[in-house]
Amino acid sequence: MLCQSEQVKISWHQASDVVNYLVTTTGSLGYVKIHNATQSLPSALPCGQDYNVTVQAQGSDCDSIPSSPAFFKTAPCAPPDVTTYAQCEFNMGSVRWGSSDGAESYVAVATGLDGRAQQCVTNSTYCTWSDLHCGEEYTVVVRANNGNCTSLPSNSSVIYMDPCVPQNLAATVNCDIKVVSLSWDASNGTHLYMVSGEAGNKTTAVTTNVTTVHFSDFSCGQNYSLTVTPQNQHCPGNSTASTFIQTWPCPPAGVSTKQDCLSGIVMVIWQATNGSDYYTATMQTDTGISTICMSDSNECSVPGLNCGHNFSVSVTASNQQCNITSSHTTSLQSVPCAPTNVSVVMDCDNNTAVVSWSASQGAVKYSLMAHSGHNNISCQTSSLNCSLDNITCGNRYSVQVIAMDDNCSSIPNQALVFNSG
Structure with missing residues (x-):
């Protein structure tokens, strides 16, 4: 068997008195070629055929009978019409080709960009690979085999796979x-x-x-x-x-407050928003005094705010990603502070008394009440003192002052006791 189908070298023993040699090459698929030669010669023969060769010597007067034939095969032809197919989502690819003259079997090789090759040996004209890798481009070539001979490679084709999962x-x-x-x-x-x-x-x-x-x-x-x-x-x-x-929580809206003047407890209320795990209400003054309360609902309460301050109230919605504060704030005036330094000065001649005190933070006005066993005297003023007239002589009076704003009243001072003249 001659595997190099392109060039076949034909040779014989030289005979005497020979002018020329007539070489006849006959292929199994109808190929016939006759050479005139004076010695051995190379001959290009088609692929994939069985050949016999005879040599006839020609003299000046007579020709010999043809020699006994020599037999050989050429390598199979390269497979034609190579076409590839892919099933991207299943990591499958296949290849088909036309039959080759002289082929007994075929070898298809798919080589990826990473250099890894997958081989398929078959006696049919198609191959399928079911374990191709994602994200690869496979170059496929097919060769035909016949005994110990292998054809030249076919034209190449490419199988493209689905991209890999990110x-x-x-x-x-x-x-x-x-x-x-x-x-x-x-x-x-x-x-x-x-x-x-x-x-x-x-x-x-x-x-x-x-x-x-x-x-x-x-x-x-x-x-x-x-x-x-x-x-x-x-x-x-x-x-x-x-x-x-x-994503970030939606900002809280509709922030409002309710204050219990007697206990000083402040309730902060807002509209619950999407995306919030919990809320934080913050009450802060211009001087940096700050108080917070937290809740997973739409309200929370703060006891014991510092008296007499104007608080700015905001609500922050929070989740695992972000903290988002309400775009609008509301204000709150805490309960006025209780009056201090309350004192009484008696005018015994006129039977009157003047009660005075120090200014209370947050107060707009003051209310005073003097109690005795015989009569009660009240006074309301925006100043820091009040004159008590019509005091009954010989009585014991208890005096308390309350600071007031527009909404709430402070607790009274500790009662101050004095005796009238």
């Missing part, structure tokens, strides 16, 4: 600028990524050739499903990866 998706939220970012590791065989964010009936989609996207149009208080689908120009992209992210 790995290590990571979603983050920038609470300051209200942007959600998603990143992932590059996946083999990908030219573009389709990235979508879905919450309820709202979907946002972008296409990118990098491995990071930023969403600036997400809504507050939503749980978004984020999906990355890789694509290339050969496969539609069936491998997806997904993760979830909760």
Whole structure:
């Protein structure tokens, strides 16, 4: 068997008195060629045929009878019409080709970009691989075999696989600028990524050739499903990866307060918002005095605010990602402080008394009450003293002063006792 079908060397023993040699080569598929030669000669023969060769010597007067035939085969022809097919989503690929002259079997080899080759040996004209790798481009060539001879390789064709599934998706939220970012590791065989964010009936989609996207149009208080689908120009992209992210809470609204003047307890109330795990109400003065209360509902209470201060009240909604404070605040005036330094000066000649005190923080006006066993005297003023007339002589009076604002009254001072003349 001669495996080099391109050039076959034919030779014989020289005879005397020979002018010329007539070489006849006959192939099994109808090929016939006759050479005139004076010595051995190379002959190019078609692939994939069984041949016999005879040599006839020609003299000046007579010709010999043809020699006994010599037999040989040439290597099979390279397989024609190689065509590849792919089932991207199943990591399967196949190849078909036309039959080759002289072939007894075929070897198809698929070689990936990583250099790994997968071989298929068959006596048919097709092969299928079911364990190809995602993200690969396989170059496929087919050779025909016949005994110890192998044909030249066929023209190559390419099998393209589905891109690999993206790995290590990571979603983050920038609470300051209200942007959600998603990143992932590059996946083999990908030219573009389709990235979508879905919450309820709202979907946002972008296409990118990098491995990071930023969403600036997400809504507050939503749980978004984020999906990355890789694509290339050969496969539609069936491998997806997904993760979830909760956006920033919606800001609380409708913040209001209710104050129990007697106990000093303040109740802060607001409208519950989407995306919040808990709330923090903050009451702060211009001088830096701050008090907070926390709740997982839409209200919380604060006991014992510092008396006589004007508080600015805000509510912050929080989840695992962000803290969002209400855009509008409300104000609260805490209960006025109780009057201090209360004193009494008697005018015995006129049977009157002047009660005075120090200013109370947060007070707009004051109310005074003097009690005795015979009569009670009251006085209301915006100043820091009050004159008590019509005091009954020879009585013991108990005096208390209360500070008031527009909504609440302080607790009274500790009673001061004096005797009239």
